[in-house]
Amino acid sequence: MIRASRFLLVACATAFVAGCGIFGGDDEELPPAELLRFEQTLKVQKIWSAKVGKGSEFLRLALQPAGDGNRIYAASVDGVVSAFDAVSGKRGWRNDLDLRLTAGPGVGEGLVVVVGADGYLIALNAADGSEAWRTNIVGESLSTPLILDQYVVVYTIDGRLRVHSMFDGSEVWMLEQSLPLLTLRGSTTPAVAGNRIMAGFDNGRLIAVNIATGAIEWQAMLSPPSGRSDLERLADIDGAMAIVGQDLYAAGYQGRVASLATESGQILWAREISTYVGIGADWNNIYVVGEEGELIALLRRNGGDVWRQAALLRREPTTAVAFHTTVVVGDFEGYLHFFNNVDGEPVARVRVRGGMISGAPVVVGGRLYVQSESGSITAYVVPQPKSPGDAPDIADDETDT
Numbered sequence: 001m002i003r004a005s006r007f008l009l010v011a012c013a014t015a016f017v018a019g020c021g022i023f024g025g026d027d028e029e030l031p032p033a034e035l036l037r038f039e040q041t042l043k044v045q046k047i048w049s050a051k052v053g054k055g056s057e058f059l060r061l062a063l064q065p066a067g068d069g070n071r072i073y074a075a076s077v078d079g080v081v082s083a084f085d086a087v088s089g090k091r092g093w094r095n096d097l098d099l100r101l102t103a104g105p106g107v108g109e110g111l112v113v114v115v116g117a118d119g120y121l122i123a124l125n126a127a128d129g130s131e132a133w134r135t136n137i138v139g140e141s142l143s144t145p146l147i148l149d150q151y152v153v154v155y156t157i158d159g160r161l162r163v164h165s166m167f168d169g170s171e172v173w174m175l176e177q178s179l180p181l182l183t184l185r186g187s188t189t190p191a192v193a194g195n196r197i198m199a200g201f202d203n204g205r206l207i208a209v210n211i212a213t214g215a216i217e218w219q220a221m222l223s224p225p226s227g228r229s230d231l232e233r234l235a236d237i238d239g240a241m242a243i244v245g246q247d248l249y250a251a252g253y254q255g256r257v258a259s260l261a262t263e264s265g266q267i268l269w270a271r272e273i274s275t276y277v278g279i280g281a282d283w284n285n286i287y288v289v290g291e292e293g294e295l296i297a298l299l300r301r302n303g304g305d306v307w308r309q310a311a312l313l314r315r316e317p318t319t320a321v322a323f324h325t326t327v328v329v330g331d332f333e334g335y336l337h338f339f340n341n342v343d344g345e346p347v348a349r350v351r352v353r354g355g356m357i358s359g360a361p362v363v364v365g366g367r368l369y370v371q372s373e374s375g376s377i378t379a380y381v382v383p384q385p386k387s388p389g390d391a392p393d394i395a396d397d398e399t400d401t
Contacts, residue, residue: 032314033293035335035349042326042338042348042382048089049378052371053080055355062103062142062189064371066112067364068126073105075114076375081105081124083112086365089379093129097122102140103154108147109166113154115141121154121169135169137162143189146197151211153197155187161199163211173214177201188278191241191248193262200237204252208265218265223255239278240319240360242286244300249286251275257288259303269303280320280327280360282341287320287327295320295329297344307344312337319360323368324382330357334372336380352378 053076065074067086075081079099083092097116104114111132112124121141122134139156146153151172152164161175190199196208196217204223209216222237241250243262251257251273258270273288273296280287285306288296293313297306316332326338326347334355338348352372361370368380 030314032316032332033310033312036311036346038346038349040348044336044338044348044350045381045383046350047087047367047379047381048084049353049376050082050084050089050091051376052076052082053375054078055372055374061101062144062187062359063101064144064359065362065364065369065377066105066107066144067362067369068107069365071126072364072369072377072379073107073112073126074371074377075101075104077101078375079116081112081114081129083126083129084377086367086379095124095129095131097131103142104145106145106147106152109149111147111152111166113145113147113152115145115154121145121152121164123152123166123169133169135164135171137164137171141187143187146190146192148192148197148211153190153192153211155190155199157187159201159203161190161197161207161209163197163214175199175207175209175214175216177203177205177207188238188241188250191243191250193243193246193248196262198241198248198250198262200241200250200252202237204237204255206237206248206250206260206265208262220260220265220267222250222258223252238276240280242279242281244281244283247300249279249281249300251279251288253291257286257298257303259286259300271298271303277317277319277360280322282322285341287322289317289320289329293317295327295339295344297327297341309339309344309346311346316356316358318357321361321363321368323361323363324366328361328368330359330361330370332356332358336361336368336370350380352376 052074071083072086079097082094100117102117106113110126112126119138121137123132139158141156143155154162159177163172188200190197197211198208206220206222208218237252248260248262253276254274256270257273259268274291277289285297295309317329320327320329327341334352336350356373371377
């Protein structure tokens with residue numbers, strides 16, 4: 001079943017991935033919620049779309065667009081990495097790496113970095129797509145690599161946080177955590193505040209590390225494992241984390257959503273909410289997708305409920321992303337759902353041709369970019385008011401009301 005694919009489990013022995021299995025619902029599992037009609041009050045316009053490469057249906061890889069202000073970069077599972085003009089969608093360059101990709105691209109300091117399924121970390125020149133270097137990190141990654149100053153940061157599913165030189169790919173340091181017997185397939189992209197990298201591990205632990213030295217500055221147990229069976233003790237921190245100001249927001253499966261101080265790791269508040277897709281945030285709220293698909297808005301300052309939206313139950317919603325005055329999530333049928341960030345009411349819905357959306361939409365320069373599992377990328381804007389008749393209503397691949 002589609003829904004069960006969220007729960008691909010990895011059996012680990014020492015630091016080696018030894019096998020995997022799937023658990024999910026049974027014959028009585030409830031179906032995905034049906035989409036309800038509503039009056040669309042937000043104008044959403046598609047400005048361009050393009051094909052990146054072959055699709056990755058139901059594989060849930062960490063392939064999603066990234067931007068540097070002028071260009072948007074995207075990668076496909078079959079090894080194609082492309083650069084597009086952020087406004088027009090015109091392709092600037094294309095590089096076929098001839099290998100299977102699982103994560104990226106990460107963008108920064110003139111580089112575009114992707115990770116191959118065979119363990120290769122590959123850096124391309126952002127200007128023309130030519131290969132700058134590649135190195136074998138001997139591990140699969142399902143989180144977006146980061147580029148910070150002179151470092152490339154990558155987290156691999158064997159529980160290792162690695163930092164490499166951006167100049168030649170050589171390893172600077174590596175931090176390893178022991179993994180439980182069973183984990184969810186996936187991993188969170190590390191977050192950065194100042195000179196600290198904060199990473200969440202499958203043992204439920206958050207760790208802040210000095211980016212230059214690899215020295216651990218603080219540790220916090222976000223989701224303490226509990227229960228008798230290995231399934232009950234799943235406590236992975238796999239979803240997206242968010243930083244607003246000096247506060248880190250993170251969440252774990254079968255655990256807690258929490259706010260932590262980035263300088264000390266002190267837990268400022270916590271709520272018992274389970275999620276495997278993580279957290280989005282704006283200046284007022286954080287947005288959590290519960291394990292059943294409920295979208296929950298919480299106050300940033302204390303974690304209090306703002307609103308809850310159950311329209312996407314069991315529809316495999318992505319991480320929620322703040323966009324203008326809305327919160328946006330994608331689903332397994334390729335729909336993008338826009339909810340008012342004040343009360344959670346639906347204000348628009350568009351459908352992206354190309355199947356399931358498993359990676360979170362990305363906001364760059366006031367535009368929304370989404371990559372579907374068919375290997376296509378689409379860009380949207382919310383048009384600003386102009387003279388009557390200038391701004392279109394809703395233009396998208398397929399409008400649904």
